[in-house]
Structure formats: C-alpha cells, structure tokens
Amino acid sequence: MAASSKIRVLCVDDHPLVRDGIAFALQQQNDMELVAQAKNGIDAVAAFRQHRPDVTLMDLQMPQMNGIDATAAIRSEFPNARIVILTTYSGDIQASRALKLGAVGYLLKGMLRTELIDTIRSVHAGHRRIPPEIASEIAEHYSADALSDREIEVLRVVASGCSNKIVADKLFISEDTVKGHMKSILAKLQANDRTHAVMIAMKRGFLEG
Amino acid sequence: MAASSKIRVLCVDDHPLVRDGIAFALQQQNDMELVAQAKNGIDAVAAFRQHRPDVTLMDLQMPQMNGIDATAAIRSEFPNARIVILTTYSGDIQASRALKLGAVGYLLKGMLRTELIDTIRSVHAGHRRIPPEIASEIAEHYSADALSDREIEVLRVVASGCSNKIVADKLFISEDTVKGHMKSILAKLQANDRTHAVMIAMKRGFLEG
DNA sequence: ATGAAAACCACTCTTTCGGGTGGCGGACGG
DNA sequence: CCGTCCGCCACCCGAAAGAGTGGTTTTCAT
Numbered sequence: 288m289a290a291s292s293k294i295r296v297l298c299v300d301d302h303p304l305v306r307d308g309i310a311f312a313l314q315q316q317n318d319m320e321l322v323a324q325a326k327n328g329i330d331a332v333a334a335f336r337q338h339r340p341d342v343t344l345m346d347l348q349m350p351q352m353n354g355i356d357a358t359a360a361i362r363s364e365f366p367n368a369r370i371v372i373l374t375t376y377s378g379d380i381q382a383s384r385a386l387k388l389g390a391v392g393y394l395l396k397g398m399l400r401t402e403l404i405d406t407i408r409s410v411h412a413g414h415r416r417i418p419p420e421i422a423s424e425i426a427e428h429y430s431a432d433a434l435s436d437r438e439i440e441v442l443r444v445v446a447s448g449c450s451n452k453i454v455a456d457k458l459f460i461s462e463d464t465v466k467g468h469m470k471s472i473l474a475k476l477q478a479n480d481r482t483h484a485v486m487i488a489m490k491r492g493f494l495e496g
Numbered sequence: 497m498a499a500s501s502k503i504r505v506l507c508v509d510d511h512p513l514v515r516d517g518i519a520f521a522l523q524q525q526n527d528m529e530l531v532a533q534a535k536n537g538i539d540a541v542a543a544f545r546q547h548r549p550d551v552t553l554m555d556l557q558m559p560q561m562n563g564i565d566a567t568a569a570i571r572s573e574f575p576n577a578r579i580v581i582l583t584t585y586s587g588d589i590q591a592s593r594a595l596k597l598g599a600v601g602y603l604l605k606g607m608l609r610t611e612l613i614d615t616i617r618s619v620h621a622g623h624r625r626i627p628p629e630i631a632s633e634i635a636e637h638y639s640a641d642a643l644s645d646r647e648i649e650v651l652r653v654v655a656s657g658c659s660n661k662i663v664a665d666k667l668f669i670s671e672d673t674v675k676g677h678m679k680s681i682l683a684k685l686q687a688n689d690r691t692h693a694v695m696i697a698m699k700r701g702f703l704e705g
Numbered sequence: 706a707t708g709a710a711a712a713c714c715a716c717t718c719t720t721t722c723g724g725g726t727g728g729c730g731g732a733c734g735g
Numbered sequence: 736c737c738g739t740c741c742g743c744c745a746c747c748c749g750a751a752a753g754a755g756t757g758g759t760t761t762t763c764a765t
Contacts, residue, residue: 302605304612308517396511403513437712448692450751464713470753471711480721481752482691483657489698646742659721673743679723680741689722689751 293320294411297340299331299357300324300373301349305396309344312400319407328352332360335368342407343370345390347381348495355385362389369410381492392416434475439493441468446485446494502529503620506549508540508566509533509582510558514605518553521609528616537561541569544577551616552579554599556590557704564594571598578619590701601625643684648702650677655694655703 296319298309306324313321322338325331327349335343343361347354354372361368371392372385382393392410394403395418406416434442444454451469455462469481476491478484488494505528507518515533522530531547534540536558544552552570556563563581570577580601581594591602601619603612604627615625643651653663660678664671678690687693697703 302514302517303608304517304521304605305511305513306517307520307609308511308513308515311516311520312513396513399512400516435711445691446695448688448695450689451753452751460712461714463715466753467713470755473753479657480659482654482694485691485695486655486657644741661721669742670744672745675723676743679725682723 293318294342294407295320295322295338295340296407297322297331297334297338297343298324299326299328299334299344299349299354300346301326302346305346309403312403316404319404328354328357328360331357332364335361335365339365341369342411343368344373344394344407345370345385346373347385348375353381355381355388358385358388358390371406371410371416376490376492386417393418434472434488434493438468438472438475439488441465442472442484442488443494445469445481446488502527503551503616504529504531504547504549505616506531506540506543506547506552507533508535508537508543508553508558508563509555510535511555514555518612521612525613528613537563537566537569540566541573544570544574548574550578551620552577553582553603553616554579554594555582556594557584562590564590564597567594567599568597580615580619580625585699585701595626602627643681643697643702647677647681647684648697650674651681651693651697652703654678654690655697 296313298306298313298321300306300309303326306326310321310324313319322340323334325334329352331343331345331352334340345354345358349357352360358370358372361370366389368389369392370385370390371394372382372390373394373396374382375396386393392406392415394406394416409416440458441454444457445451449457451462451465454465458465469484472478472484472488473480476484476487478487485494505522507515507522507530509515509518512535515535519530519533522528531549532543534543538561540552540554540561543549554563554567558566561569567579567581570579575598577598578601579594579599580603581591581599582603582605583591584605595602601615601624603615603625618625649667650663653666658666660671660674663674667674678693681687681693681697682689685693685696687696694703
C-alpha cells in the first residue's frame, strides 16, 4: 500500500534533457513516482488516458500539439486532472490561458528542484500554486491588455511582413478594418507602432516566437 | 589513474532542471565526470579557471553574461578550451558566432542523451561536431545575410518601437542614415518592412527575444 | 431591453516609410 | 594603388501607416 500511495506524475516536455532532470528530481523523492513521459501534446493526452496520473507537469511550447491545447483536451475529458504549467518566461499569456482552462499550478523553468517537488505535493494536496507575481501580472494583463482573437489574427499576418492592404486581402476584410484593428492593438499594448506591437505581443506570448 | 582519466565536464545553463538532466546523463557514463556547474557566463568563466574542464557544455541564452561572451572570454584566456554550444533553436546566428569564436561542437536541446555523450566523447577526442544541416545553414546565412554591428544596433532600437527620426536622435546620426541602414537591413534579410525585418532578425538570433 | 463590446466599413489628414539616386571619408586587403 | 565595404549624409517621391471621427451589425450579459 505504501507503493500505491505515491504521487503518480506524468511529465510532458519536448526536451529529453528536461525530462531527465525532472525524472532525476522525482526519483529522489520516496513519495513520488514518474509513471510516464510525453514529448508533445498528443502523446500527453494518450499517456494521461492510459496512466491517469495524479499530477501532470506540462510544458507549453511543444511541436505538434502545444501545452494549451493538451491541457484543454485533458481537462475536458478528465475535469479532475491536476495540471501544472511549466514555462520558460514569466510574462506569458499562454500560461494564464492554461490557468483559465483549469491548470492548478505554474512553474518557471528556472526554478529549483525543491520548488518543483513542493509544488507537486501542494497541488496533489488540492491547493493551487500560482506565484503571486504571476497572479498579479495575469490580473494586470487581463484587464486592459487582452487582445481579441481577431486582433491576434491580424497581428500574426502583420508580423509576417504584410501591409494593411495585404492583410485585408488575406483575411477578406477591408483595409480600413485592418487599420481599425491595428489601432486598438496599439492602444491595448501601448505600442508606438506595428513593429513595437509585434515585439510586445511576442514577449507576452500572444504570438509564437 | 582510472579516475583521473575521466573526461572532466563543466556544464553551463541557467535552468537547474537542464543541468540536472545533464548531470543525470553524465553520471551514467563511467568515463565522464561533471566537475562543476554554472548558471551564467560569469560563473562559467570562474568555474573554468578553477577546474580547467576537458569539455564545456555552454548554453547560449543566460542572464548576466550570455554564452557567446562567455565563450569568447574563456577561449581568449584558454585557447585550447573545448566548448560545445547548447541551444534551443537550430537557425541560430548566435551559434555560428560561437563556432567562429572557436566552439567545437553544437547541440540542440531537443537531442537524446546518446547524442550528448557521443558529442562529448567526440569533441574530447579532438574532433569538431557540427551537424551538417547546421553547417549548411550557417554557410547559407553567412553569405549575404550577415548584418553589420551598426545595422543590428539600429534594428534593436527600431524593434523597441522607435521611428527613424527617434533612432537617429538616439544614435546621434541623421535620419537619412538610419533610412540607409534600414534599406540594407531589409535587403539582406529579404524583409518586406521593418516589422518583418525584426521578426526575421529575432528568429535568426540577431536580436535577443 | 439596454448597454457594452467586437467586428466591420468609410473618409480625411499628417507623418512616416521605403525606393531611387547621388556623394564623401575611412578602413582593409589584394 | 585601387577596389570594396562600411558608415555617413542629402534630396525626391509615391505609398503606407496611424490618428481622428463617423457609422452599421451582431452578440452577449445584465
């Protein structure tokens, strides 16, 4: 019964080295067990179905299916899934999306081993583990800064080097509409121009790097 | 003598988890030994002076002092240092800079454990380990694409949302000169506009994300 | 039902961008 | 010595961007 009471952990990250690091940290804990690993979102969903882990560590940027979509997929199928987001940068809107989707924890990749295991235990015990600076940052961003889906769509095309006219053609809307979107994007991100807006959006995770 | 003949490795990365993963991989090899770790370039230089490792694994993006500067510092002091670059993205100009500075290997963070140890052994044996797709990519980029220092300087300010006029003021040059630089930047990167240029420069590692 | 928000569109006006073309001085290598 | 590359600067000009102000429709929550 001692063995079966271990915290069963699933680790999802596209870097084998990071998975090894996590495995290394977990195997030193006698109350935790790494039951499976996945290198992308698709594998993650499959692994979750098969192993039903107590806690899932989920990287955000991954090939094929990212952490957001994987979190959504898992949570919709298993509403009780306890997922901890693993990300590199703190000002990451993707992370707050995942938290809205029901992720219960948030870890920066620059953390220490002890923070990792503390978070796993805490989350397994039913707590949410969101660092205060992140929580405030999210609250901050979510008030005024949140770009609409359409705005992100526009900005993505702009970032690929298209003029307003070209963007309009690609999205089947008028150039003036594109200008309207750009105007609200600049206002929301407090950017000086489109170039600045793209940079800010990248740093905040609206646009993939 | 058996112990002292081990390959002495220094590992430099700002993520404890990655360092753990590397440590884990190395401790399974009986011909390798992790003699020190560093979390940034400054620590790396100090650790190198102290331990004189046979092989150094060097991450590129780090706080305080990045992998490029650390590589330059170490190589200028110890021309025989064998440094392997560890990076996330393959199309990384920073990596080719490091290789020009004398780094002898190049590893993507998405690699397998076996690739890591193979590369360490190979590099220690005196070989260079640069994946062919990287080598060709570098050769490709280095032909026409290389931005001059001044151009990068200009582009960095542009990326922060400044108009040509403001850039001119900040760099104490004429607006027309800024335009001239922008023109050659757009030509070299084959970008449609400044926004596109910034995106391309970021992807290639000219600009830090 | 009413108000807010989002997506859509149109018109004006000024500023900025980017292309084209020209020239000048310094550094560096063949 | 000469060519080339870089950084610097100037002028013109058409196109694009961005700010301002107007409007419609749909959707959605209060």
